[in-house]
Amino acid sequence: MGFFNKLKSGLSKTRQQFSARTADVIKIFSKIDEALFEELEEVLIMSDVGFETSSEIIERLRQKVREDKIRDSGPLKEALFEIMVDIMGADEEYMINAPAVILVTGVNGVGKTTSIGKLAHYYKAQGKKVILAAADTFRAAAAEQLEIWAKRAGVDIIMQKEGSDPASVVFDAVSAAKSRNADILICDTAGRLHNKSNLMNELAKMNKIIDRELPQAQKEVLLVLDATTGQNAVSQAKSFSDAVGVTGIVLTKLDGTAKGGIVIAIKKEQNIPVRFIGVGEGADDLQPFSAAEFVKALFDDDLEN
Amino acid sequence: MAFESLSEKLQNAFKKLRGKGKITEADIKQGMREIKLALLEADVNFKVVKEFVSKVSLRAVGAEVLESLTPGQQIIKIVNEELTALMGSEESKIKISSKPPTVIMMAGLQGAGKTTTAAKLGGLLKKQGKRPLLVAGDVYRPAAQLQLEVVGGKLGLAVYKEENNKNPVEISKNAIAHAKGNGNDIVIIDTAGRLHIDNELMAELQSIKQNAGVFETLLVVDAMTGQDAVNVAKSFDDQLGIDGVILTKLDGDTRGGAAISVHHVTQKPIKFIGTGEKLDDISAFHPERMVSRILGMGDMLSLIEKAEEAFDLKQAKKLEEKLRKQQFDLNDFLQQLEQMDKMGSIENLMGMIPGINSKALQGAQIDERKMLRIGAIIKSMTNKERENPSVINSSRKRRIAKGSGTQVQDVNSLLKQFEQMKVLFKQFGGNKKGGRGKMRFPFA
Numbered sequence: 075m076g077f078f079n080k081l082k083s084g085l086s087k088t089r090q091q092f093s094a095r096t097a098d099v100i101k102i103f104s105k106i107d108e109a110l111f112e113e114l115e116e117v118l119i120m121s122d123v124g125f126e127t128s129s130e131i132i133e134r135l136r137q138k139v140r141e142d143k144i145r146d147s148g149p150l151k152e153a154l155f156e157i158m159v160d161i162m163g164a165d166e167e168y169m170i171n172a173p174a175v176i177l178v179t180g181v182n183g184v185g186k187t188t189s190i191g192k193l194a195h196y197y198k199a200q201g202k203k204v205i206l207a208a209a210d211t212f213r214a215a216a217a218e219q220l221e222i223w224a225k226r227a228g229v230d231i232i233m234q235k236e237g238s239d240p241a242s243v244v245f246d247a248v249s250a251a252k253s254r255n256a257d258i259l260i261c262d263t264a265g266r267l268h269n270k271s272n273l274m275n276e277l278a279k280m281n282k283i284i285d286r287e288l289p290q291a292q293k294e295v296l297l298v299l300d301a302t303t304g305q306n307a308v309s310q311a312k313s314f315s316d317a318v319g320v321t322g323i324v325l326t327k328l329d330g331t332a333k334g335g336i337v338i339a340i341k342k343e344q345n346i347p348v349r350f351i352g353v354g355e356g357a358d359d360l361q362p363f364s365a366a367e368f369v370k371a372l373f374d375d376d377l378e379n
Numbered sequence: 380m381a382f383e384s385l386s387e388k389l390q391n392a393f394k395k396l397r398g399k400g401k402i403t404e405a406d407i408k409q410g411m412r413e414i415k416l417a418l419l420e421a422d423v424n425f426k427v428v429k430e431f432v433s434k435v436s437l438r439a440v441g442a443e444v445l446e447s448l449t450p451g452q453q454i455i456k457i458v459n460e461e462l463t464a465l466m467g468s469e470e471s472k473i474k475i476s477s478k479p480p481t482v483i484m485m486a487g488l489q490g491a492g493k494t495t496t497a498a499k500l501g502g503l504l505k506k507q508g509k510r511p512l513l514v515a516g517d518v519y520r521p522a523a524q525l526q527l528e529v530v531g532g533k534l535g536l537a538v539y540k541e542e543n544n545k546n547p548v549e550i551s552k553n554a555i556a557h558a559k560g561n562g563n564d565i566v567i568i569d570t571a572g573r574l575h576i577d578n579e580l581m582a583e584l585q586s587i588k589q590n591a592g593v594f595e596t597l598l599v600v601d602a603m604t605g606q607d608a609v610n611v612a613k614s615f616d617d618q619l620g621i622d623g624v625i626l627t628k629l630d631g632d633t634r635g636g637a638a639i640s641v642h643h644v645t646q647k648p649i650k651f652i653g654t655g656e657k658l659d660d661i662s663a664f665h666p667e668r669m670v671s672r673i674l675g676m677g678d679m680l681s682l683i684e685k686a687e688e689a690f691d692l693k694q695a696k697k698l699e700e701k702l703r704k705q706q707f708d709l710n711d712f713l714q715q716l717e718q719m720d721k722m723g724s725i726e727n728l729m730g731m732i733p734g735i736n737s738k739a740l741q742g743a744q745i746d747e748r749k750m751l752r753i754g755a756i757i758k759s760m761t762n763k764e765r766e767n768p769s770v771i772n773s774s775r776k777r778r779i780a781k782g783s784g785t786q787v788q789d790v791n792s793l794l795k796q797f798e799q800m801k802v803l804f805k806q807f808g809g810n811k812k813g814g815r816g817k818m819r820f821p822f823a
Binding site: 116119120121122124125181182183184185212213214215216218219221222223236267268269270300302303304305306307309327329330331332333336355 | 416419420421422424425488489490491492519520521522523525526528529530533574575576601603604605606607608610611628630631632633634636637656
């Protein structure tokens with residue numbers, strides 16, 4: 075299965091709902107008028123794109139319709155698609171060069187541990203030597219959960235007992251990564267609400283240890299976002315970026331009916347790209363993200379055929 | 380806490396209305412736009428917002444507002460009433476079956492917080508004199524059963540699990556028999572997180588519900604959920620028939636508009652809210668308080684209740700006695716600090732006070748650290764020193780500072796503060812005309 079098929083199958087429900095509604099809207103309004111713009115804006119808002127970003131997209135669409143003298147719904151759809159792709163930015167290849175450290179962060183319950191299990195599987199399959207650090211020492215059984223994923227993927231894991239200092243787990247894991255010549259070290263962290271400054275400081279401390287101990291490594295800080303999250307995701311992205319400099323987003327749970335439109339607002343406001351999407355509970359249900367395909371999959375039913 | 384920014388926004392929208400003697404229809408339109416924007420930013424479902432705004436406009440544009448002397452107040456009243464109606468109007472508790480055990484099933488999407496909430500709920504019911512049994516019915520997520528066992532253990536709750544059984548229906552049935560045999564009057568079944576569109580797994584929940592005789596089905600919803608909250612809630616309710624909702628992660632800075640959406644589509648009460656990572660961070664949901672919060676009246680009632688709960692009356696009497704006899708020492712000081720800690724973080728408490736916004740909370744965090752430091756200093760003292768601080772000479776001060784990881788000046792300033800407080804208490808103690816109530820939280 076090619077990238078697009080996988081993405082499409084993962085996003086099928088999202089896509090069906092979204093494009094069916096867009097198509098409906100466009101069908102009902104054969105003529106382009108104010109009501110049509112309002113309806114399209116509504117579709118965006120219902121996808122969690124957010125009021126402000128949705129308004130901006132529609133405003134740009136209005137402008138384009140005026141400038142290009144668009145009269146039919148077909149070209150209108152194309153125009154809307156172009157605007158959204160423009161916001162999400164061109165695709166760039168996301169490369170991890172050994173040695174690399176990936177620090178995985180996010181609020182509670184977004185799917186950090188599961189995503190790391192999938193990431194381990196993903197990079198192991200590429201022939202990389204992966205080590206996991208179980209630095210979520212707060213949530214009961216979090217380390218055990220990661221350990222099961224490590225076994226499934228066939229990678230090493232560094233863990234300490236519940237309640238130990240997560241920074242010391244990171245330190246141990248960094249040492250292990252060095253001595254065992256690992257290509258990629260992936261650090262799990264406890265879920266934390268971004269408005270708790272003591273927990274954010276704890277995260278910054280782990281980040282500092284990585285920078286100090288592995289200055290030559292490529293460092294990625296991934297923020298895991300639940301696609302069902304609404305406007306609060308913007309605040310999450312901001313706070314985690316301030317604390318540890320987020321370099322990319324993993325958008326999880328896209329196999330439900332949630333649309334994850336908030337990543338568009340985050341890209342627009344904070345320029346953080348999405349790197350992976352989670353589309354299921356299996357080990358290979360993690361896909362590299364492609365902005366263009368993401369928007370395409372949202373809008374177009376029969377692109378593939 | 381939730382809704383802070385929403386309440387600020389609504390207040391701003393009305394401020395513009397308040398400034399005028401008489402308002403025009405155009406004014407209302409502007410106000411309604413602000414409300415719509417605020418509610419959308421708070422993640423209230425778009426359709427619900429539309430309905431709400433048109434309802435409020437309809438009532439507001441009528442003579443009711445235009446003829447009144449204080450139009451702003453009138454609109455606030457209308458918004459208040461309509462929001463309360465949207466939020467559900469009654470506080471709710473767990474229904475207890477007349478035929479024990481009362482079986483409660485937790486359901487929800489992945490990561491909503493079912494396992495943690497199951498344990499918290501068990502802890503709460505235990506406090507109320509029940510004997511809950513937790514059932515580890517999440518057989519899919521790795522280590523989920525272990526997680527329930529650990530958090531349950533921390534709360535002193537019995538946990539039922541079958542490690543090698545992958546059938547949650549059977550596990551639940553066996554758990555009921557186990558509960559009957561062990562005198563558990565409440566059974567709380569944790570289940571695996573699942574998507575509302577996963578037919579197979581939804582059927583599994585139906586089967587648990589039937590076979591285990593579930594009395595209360597509680598949907599656990601993440602307060603940060605966006606527009607999709609209506610789909611999730613409606614779908615779970617349609618397929619399972621939920622009895623109530625628990626809203627989690629309300630200690631974040633989310634505005635929590637999902638609360639409105641979920642209630643609106645299911646018409647089921649929100650029974651509890653999760654407000655933190657500690658296992659006793661669960662409280663009853665009070666719709667009217669939440670609406671008061673939205674409209675800027677703060678959540679004083681919750682604050683008072685929390686204070687009462689954490690406050691041990693017997694200890695208070697003893698403290699009063701000591702204060703009167705002027706025997707208040709550093710041990711009592713420490714006890715007071717710990718009591719404050721029991722009430723939850725200062726951040727949490729401040730969030731309930733009206734007129735305090737998130738910006739003001741930044742300073743409060745420093746205070747929390749300061750309190751930790753004070754605790755450490757006192758704990759580094761010998762009992763003799765705590766009872767009679769006057770024996771603390773400079774060599775003792777150096778030792779205490781070393782032991783608590785602080786500086787001698789920190790120890791000095793604590794001792795000075797303590798002396799000042801004693802003087803203050805002397806005045807209070809001498810005042811026979813009450814004022815004793817005020818002594819409850821001398822360090823607040």
